[in-house]
Amino acid sequence: MTRGKHPNKDIRAAVEHALKHGWRxxxxxxxxxxxLFCPENDPACRSGKFCIKSVWSTPRRPEEHARDIRKWVDDCIHMGDAKK
Amino acid sequence: MSDRTFRFDLAFALADPSQDVEELLDPLFEAGCDDALIGWNGKGSLGATFSREADCAATAIRTGIRDVQTGAPGAALYLVDPDLVSASDIAFMVECSRQNVRKHLEKNAPDMPSPAHLGNPALWHLAEIGPWLIANTPLRIPRETLEVAREAMRINLDLTRQRLESLPPLPEQEESWETPRTAHG
Incomplete structure (x- = not known):
């Protein structure tokens, strides 16, 4: 079960960022x-290989975990823009 | 020497493609992957994006591979990134526009490293193009990224050699029925 909101504020913000862009x-x-999983599930998407990702409750370095989540989301958005 | 943070992506093929990766999450965490973002696609691929502290890139990557393989026994590494990059990838890395990066690459300076793949898009080894961009343009790439790129290129080279040496012999060419020749034959 997700235990309500994530205890770390950086990860909370990164998860909100993902949800705002349609991730579930x-x-x-x-x-x-x-x-977290990407809504697109586009087989042509480079990131489509690993479109489902696990957010840890207690990652070793929460700020890095948050940054990695953001980069994943931003990379997908970025790639989407590049296709236009 | 103080530890630095190295960011890299590892891609694995799971021993059992139908494995439910969610059952591997606790073993992966306990094996040391708590500094990785673990991803999967439900079709037998597992990815790990690490932000790992270590004294050097080689140690960070080697221990990352070890930790995934401890948590997911039989997972076969097939790729380490960043290695091959496009102009778009570089733009994302240096946080500027793709047009700006392409402007630098398309000058085609004689000393610019050759692409590793010609196509749309062309791809370069980051280990080669990174230092060239730093020396010849205002674009900046962190040293840690270049260290990862070099190690990734080395490991990917080893993986490719293993794959080449594991290729089965080509099948014998079968005798084919010749099609009837037309008048000019």
Whole structure:
């Protein structure tokens, strides 16, 4: 289960950023706080290989984990723009 | 020497393509992947984006591979990134426009490293084009990124050689029925 909002504010903001761009969140168990997945599921998308990602409850470095989540989302948005 | 942060992506093929990756998440975390963003596609591929502190890129990447393979036994590494990059990838990395990067690359200076792949888009080894961009343009790439790019190029080269050496022999060419020749044959 996602335990309500993520305890870390940077990760909370990164998850909000993903959700705002259409990503969806589902519960996870154990060390996973939740699973984010990209809505596009476009097989042509370079990131389509790994379009489902696990957000940790207690990552080793929360600010880096938040940054990696943002980069994943921004890379997809960026690639989307590049296709236009 | 103090530790620095190295960012890199690892791609693995799972031993069992139908494996439910969510069952691997706890073993991966406990094996040390708590500094990685683990991703999957439900079709047998597993990705790990690491932001790992280490004294050098080689150590960061080597231990990252080890930790994933400890949490997901039998996972076969097939790619380390960043290695091959397009102008768009470089633009994203240096936070400027793709047009700006292409302007520099399309000058085709004689000492510019050759692409590793000609196509649309063309691809360069970041380990080669990165230092050239730093020396010849205002674009800036962090040293840690270049260290990762060099190590990624080395590992990908080893992986490619293993794949080449594992190729089965080409099948014997079958005798084919000749099509009837036309008048000019």
């Amino acid at each position: 969140l589902k519960p996870a168990k154990g060390h996973g706080w939740g699973v």
